[in-house]
Amino acid sequence: MPRETEQTRIDALQYANWSEDVFRQMRSGGVAAVHATIVYHETFRETVGNITRWKRLFADHADLIQPGRSGDCVRRARAAGRTAIFLGAQNPSCIEDDIGLVEVLHDLGLRFMQLTYNNQSLLATGWAEEEDTGLTRMGREVVEEMNRVGMVVDMSHSGERSTLEAIAQSARPIAVTHANPSAWHPTLRNKSDRVLQALAESGGMLGFSLYPNHMAGGSDCSLTEFCEMVARTADLIGIGHLGIGSDLCQDQPDAVVRWMRNGRWTRRRDTTARFPSMPNWFHDNRDFDNLAEGLRVVGMSPDDVAAVMGGNWLDFFDRSFTRAETSAASGPRRSAAEAPRKLAGQA
Amino acid sequence: MPRETEQTRIDALQYANWSEDVFRQMRSGGVAAVHATIVYHETFRETVGNITRWKRLFADHADLIQPGRSGDCVRRARAAGRTAIFLGAQNPSCIEDDIGLVEVLHDLGLRFMQLTYNNQSLLATGWAEEEDTGLTRMGREVVEEMNRVGMVVDMSHSGERSTLEAIAQSARPIAVTHANPSAWHPTLRNKSDRVLQALAESGGMLGFSLYPNHMAGGSDCSLTEFCEMVARTADLIGIGHLGIGSDLCQDQPDAVVRWMRNGRWTRRRDTTARFPSMPNWFHDNRDFDNLAEGLRVVGMSPDDVAAVMGGNWLDFFDRSFTRAETSAASGPRRSAAEAPRKLAGQA
Numbered sequence: 001m002p003r004e005t006e007q008t009r010i011d012a013l014q015y016a017n018w019s020e021d022v023f024r025q026m027r028s029g030g031v032a033a034v035h036a037t038i039v040y041h042e043t044f045r046e047t048v049g050n051i052t053r054w055k056r057l058f059a060d061h062a063d064l065i066q067p068g069r070s071g072d073c074v075r076r077a078r079a080a081g082r083t084a085i086f087l088g089a090q091n092p093s094c095i096e097d098d099i100g101l102v103e104v105l106h107d108l109g110l111r112f113m114q115l116t117y118n119n120q121s122l123l124a125t126g127w128a129e130e131e132d133t134g135l136t137r138m139g140r141e142v143v144e145e146m147n148r149v150g151m152v153v154d155m156s157h158s159g160e161r162s163t164l165e166a167i168a169q170s171a172r173p174i175a176v177t178h179a180n181p182s183a184w185h186p187t188l189r190n191k192s193d194r195v196l197q198a199l200a201e202s203g204g205m206l207g208f209s210l211y212p213n214h215m216a217g218g219s220d221c222s223l224t225e226f227c228e229m230v231a232r233t234a235d236l237i238g239i240g241h242l243g244i245g246s247d248l249c250q251d252q253p254d255a256v257v258r259w260m261r262n263g264r265w266t267r268r269r270d271t272t273a274r275f276p277s278m279p280n281w282f283h284d285n286r287d288f289d290n291l292a293e294g295l296r297v298v299g300m301s302p303d304d305v306a307a308v309m310g311g312n313w314l315d316f317f318d319r320s321f322t323r324a325e326t327s328a329a330s331g332p333r334r335s336a337a338e339a340p341r342k343l344a345g346q347a
Numbered sequence: 348m349p350r351e352t353e354q355t356r357i358d359a360l361q362y363a364n365w366s367e368d369v370f371r372q373m374r375s376g377g378v379a380a381v382h383a384t385i386v387y388h389e390t391f392r393e394t395v396g397n398i399t400r401w402k403r404l405f406a407d408h409a410d411l412i413q414p415g416r417s418g419d420c421v422r423r424a425r426a427a428g429r430t431a432i433f434l435g436a437q438n439p440s441c442i443e444d445d446i447g448l449v450e451v452l453h454d455l456g457l458r459f460m461q462l463t464y465n466n467q468s469l470l471a472t473g474w475a476e477e478e479d480t481g482l483t484r485m486g487r488e489v490v491e492e493m494n495r496v497g498m499v500v501d502m503s504h505s506g507e508r509s510t511l512e513a514i515a516q517s518a519r520p521i522a523v524t525h526a527n528p529s530a531w532h533p534t535l536r537n538k539s540d541r542v543l544q545a546l547a548e549s550g551g552m553l554g555f556s557l558y559p560n561h562m563a564g565g566s567d568c569s570l571t572e573f574c575e576m577v578a579r580t581a582d583l584i585g586i587g588h589l590g591i592g593s594d595l596c597q598d599q600p601d602a603v604v605r606w607m608r609n610g611r612w613t614r615r616r617d618t619t620a621r622f623p624s625m626p627n628w629f630h631d632n633r634d635f636d637n638l639a640e641g642l643r644v645v646g647m648s649p650d651d652v653a654a655v656m657g658g659n660w661l662d663f664f665d666r667s668f669t670r671a672e673t674s675a676a677s678g679p680r681r682s683a684a685e686a687p688r689k690l691a692g693q694a
Contacts, residue, residue, distance in 0.1 A: 041444060097388060097440055098611035120469060120483040122612070133478040136467040138612040145614060264445035265469070265485040267492060 008032050008078060009288050010310035010317075012207035012245035013088075013156075013178035017252045018057060022285065023064035023083065029285035032078040032310065033068055033317075035112055035177060035245070039089035041263035044101055047094040051108050054087060069109060071318035086317075088112030088177070090157065092123050092142070099138070099145055106149040111321050112177060113146065114154045115139060115166060119265060124155075124162035127188040132159030140169055147171045150321045156207075156245075159188075163195050172320065173203035178245035180209050181236075184229045185216040193236060200237035205316045207245020208233075208308075212276040214247070223281040227294040230308060239304050243313040244291065249275055250284055355379045355425060356635050357657035357664075359554035359592035360435075360503070360525035364599045365404060369632065370411040370430065376632035379425040379657065380415055380664075382459055382524060382592070386436035388610035391448055394441040398455050401434060416456060418665035433664075435459030435524070437504065439470050439489070446485070446492055453496040458668050459524060460493065461501045462486060462513060466612060471502075471509035474535040479506030487516055494518045497668045503554075503592070506535075510542050519667065520550035525592035527556050528583075531576045532563040540583060547584035552663045554592020555580075559623040561594070570628040574641040577655060586651050590660040591638065596622055597631055 009030050015037040016022045026034060038050040058067055066077050068084030077084035087109050094113070095101035102113075115135075116126035123139035125132035135143065143166060146153055153174040155163040166174055176199060182190035191199075191206070199206060208230055215221040216229070234242060249256065254274045261270050281290045288309065295305045356377050362384040363369045373381060385397040405414055413424050415431030424431035434456050441460070442448040452460075462482075463473035470486035472479035482490065490513060493500055500521040502510040513521055523546060529537035538546075538553070546553060555577055562568040563576070581589055596603065601621045608617050628637045635656065642652045 043443065093444055096390065096443070099614055100611065119485055120467070120480075122467060122469065125480070129480070129483060131480040133467075133472070133476070133480050136476060138466055141613040141615070264447065266488045267446055268488070 007292065007306045008074065008310040008314050009292075010074065010243065010313040011035065011248070011285070011288075012175070012205070012243055012313055013037065013209075014246060014248045014250070015252070015256075016248060016250040017256075019251065020061060020064070022250060023061050025285040026083040027064055027081065029288040031083050031285050031288060033074040033084040033086060033313070034285075035086045035088050037090050038087050038110075039091050039094045039113075040117060040260050041091055041093050041265075042089075044094055044096050044098075044105075047089065047105065047110075048108070051087065051110075054085065054109075058085075067109060069111065070321050071314055074314055074317060086111045088152075088154065090114045090154075091117035092121050093117075095142070097122060097138075099142055102142060102145045102151060103149045106151050110151060112152045112154045112175070114157055115142070116155075116158045116162060118157050118261075119263075124166065125159040126157055126162075127159050129159065132161040134161045134165040135169055139166075143169045144171070148324050150323050152320050157189065160192060160195060163191070164198055167195075167198045167202050167204065170202070172324070173205070173316070174199070175205045175207070175316070176245075177205075177207040178209040178211070178214075178247040179206065180214045180229065181233055184232075185214060187214065190214055196233070196237050200241040203241075203319075205241055205243055205312060206233070206237075207243050207313075209245055209247045210279065210282045211247035211249075212279065215279070219277040219279055221279050223279070223290060223294040224298065226279075227291075227298040227300075230295060231298050231300060234300075234304070234308075239307055240312055240315075242308050243316075244288075244309065246282065248278075248282075248284070354639065354653045355421065355657040355661050356639075357421065357590065357660040358382065358595070358632070358635075359522070359552070359590055359660055360384065360556070361593060361595045361597070362599070362603075363595060363597040364603075366598065367408060367411070369597060370408050372632040373430040374411060374428065376635040378430050378632050378635060380421040380431040380433060380660070381632075382433045382435050384437050385434050385457075386438050386441045386460075387464060387607050388438055388440050388612075389436075391441055391443050391445075391452075394436065394452065394457075395455070398434065398457075401432065401456075405432075414456060416458065417668050418661055421661055421664060433458045435499075435501065437461045437501075438464035439468050440464075442489070444469060444485075446489055449489060449492045449498060450496045453498050457498060459499045459501045459522070461504055462489070463502075463505045463509060465504050465608075466610075471513065472506040473504055473509075474506050476506065479508040481508045481512040482516055486513075490516045491518070495671050497670050499667050504536065507539060507542060510538070511545055514542075514545045514549050514551065517549070519671070520552070520663070521546070522552045522554070522663070523592075524552075524554040525556040525558070525561075525594040526553070527561045527576065528580055531579075532561060534561065537561055543580070543584050547588040550588075550666075552588055552590055552659060553580070553584075554590045554660075556592055556594045557626065557629045558594035558596075559626065562626070566624040566626055568626050570626070570637060570641040571645065573626075574638075574645040574647075577642060578645050578647060581647075581651070581655075586654055587659055587662075589655050590657065590663075591635075591655065593629065595625075595629075595631070 068086035115124040118126040118128040415433035462471040465473040465475040
């Protein structure tokens with residue numbers, strides 16, 4: 001099989017019930033790096049608890065996985081036959097109300113943070129709210145701080161306007177780690193062509209999701225249909241902005257999807273939510289072979305397949321996780337201070 | 348002086364640097380009850396720390412103050428020659444992301460909570476944001492929960508739309524504990540006639556603020572101008588909805604107003620903010636005598652003066668702090684569940 005030498009496979013979003021089995025499957029699938037979610041609704045302290053759990057996993061499975069903090073970590077992991085695990089948050093709950101926790105969590109290894117998870121956050125609006133006012137006062141400040149320390153702004157679960165404003169506000173390219181074009185499957189969780197084009201124009205990345213709710217046909221979506229959608233998206237915004245963000249929630253009980261939905265924000269618990277069945281061509285990390293083959297079958301060149309399977313993410317990782325060095329890179333496109341301001345001194 | 352027998356004086360907002368001197372001034376001013384802020388940006392744990400500080404104050408100054416939890420606490424305090432202190436939050440930061448903390452904090456004595464403090468919160472939009480989308484998904488749920496347990500929704504620092512939606516959403520009357528009509532002094536922190544009329548129609552309360560930034564003329568506002576404004580507001584929405592919420596921040600260093608402004612949400616610290624000078628007719632709790640006299644001088648009847656000085660707040664306290672008994676009282680005007688919802692199952 002040529003993949004081990006030709007492709008650096010990266011999955012930009014998973015939330016498995018982590019185990020030695022899962023890590024062995026990553027190795028079988030030739031996956032050099034995975035962005036692993038550690039926050040859905042967790043507070044700072046709970047997030048640190050999840051980081052210490054990962055430290056134990058790294059110690060207990062040092063033959064299979066290692067911490068991921070930069071693009072070079074991916075190269076080293078691949079050379080050593082291991083998978084680099086990058087930690088990320090799907091909700092800014094982990095920084096609570098304290099912008100100083102952005103740098104603290106970056107120090108502890110966090111490399112991605114969504115500005116919202118479905119609902120309104122202190123920073124921006126999630127897709128599930130009635131209306132979207134874009135970035136808040138704190139949101140503009142936090143984007144600038146994430147730019148400064150080298151934490152990727154992820155807008156996968158955000159509303160349209162918030163996503164467009166994050167792209168415009170951020171001095172560094174942002175990511176939509178796990179979503180699909182809404183032109184293919186029109187749900188509020190997917191992204192419009194307008195968002196995808198703005199994302200690409202700013203140097204950002206889209207990770208295609210294999211979560212059935214995000215795919216036309218759901219669990220019955222075929223590999224060919226999925227890969228044809230990838231090819232169409234490459235025609236729309238360019239191959240260089242595309243990767244995989246499978247949203248694989250392997251081996252998780254349905255209690256986990258209920259936690260994702262309900263958090264602690266409502267007394268009406270949705271007790272019926274279930275994880276959907278994955279498509280029969282993507283059950284676990286070994287099925288990245290299917291994906292690579294599917295992309296080849298719909299006519300993509302080996303270079304383009306390698307780019308989508310991970311090369312583009314590796315390039316993005318190289319640009320994203322280090323502290324901003326120059327004033328040009330560290331300044332926002334629009335200064336948070338320059339943003340229109342209401343009258344001061346009224347509090 | 349007749350005030351001790353005729354007026355039950357209540358101040359619906361203070362944030363003093365609490366001390367025996369301040370408590371003695373409350374007694375000198377005949378103040379039977381004060382709503383004291385314990386949260387500007389505090390987390391749950393920090394809020395509990397402020398509650399334990401108040402328990403020590405109640406123990407150390409048991410001759411002057413006592414805990415306030417109901418209207419009857421005001422009557423008992425007055426009969427005993429003490430001031431009942433009601434605890435409240437100016438920011439929902441104290442419940443973090445957990446609706447269950449509403450009941451927990453009510454158990455611990457919290458009786459008021461603002462849905463926002465200047466900025467966007469998880470619940471609603473503050474006056475200082477560019478745009479206001481009203482109550483969030485979590486905001487609708489939390490209002491219903493506050494109605495259930497008997498915690499007053501306070502919208503003093505909220506945006507116009509959020510305030511109107513809170514009035515409409517809440518099954519129980521809400522309060523604007525400390526603000527003035529923007530028709531008198533047009534700032535975003537003050538309230539439009541539309542808000543004031545909706546507030547009154549729903550049985551809610553406005554506490555007039557003596558904080559200079561909220562007054563026409565600022566620190567130079569005269570007692571007569573202030574009292575004439577009170578009389579005009581009574582003509583607009585009825586005497587029964589009016590009280591005092593002085594926003595007295597007595598003996599506080601300027602570092603406190605900087606904490607109020609900056610919290611932990613920005614790395615750009617406003618280091619220049621200062622507390623304004625109070626008007627020369629209202630420096631501390633002894634000056635409630637001036638207020639009562641000023642209202643009389645502009646032509647208010649003794650009954651109306653007594654209503655504004657605290658009678659209306661006492662009536663509101665009687666209705667607001669007990670657990671909702673009946674299904675009619677406990678149900679929201681518009682069920683949070685009935686609120687328009689986007690497609691589910693897309694997460």
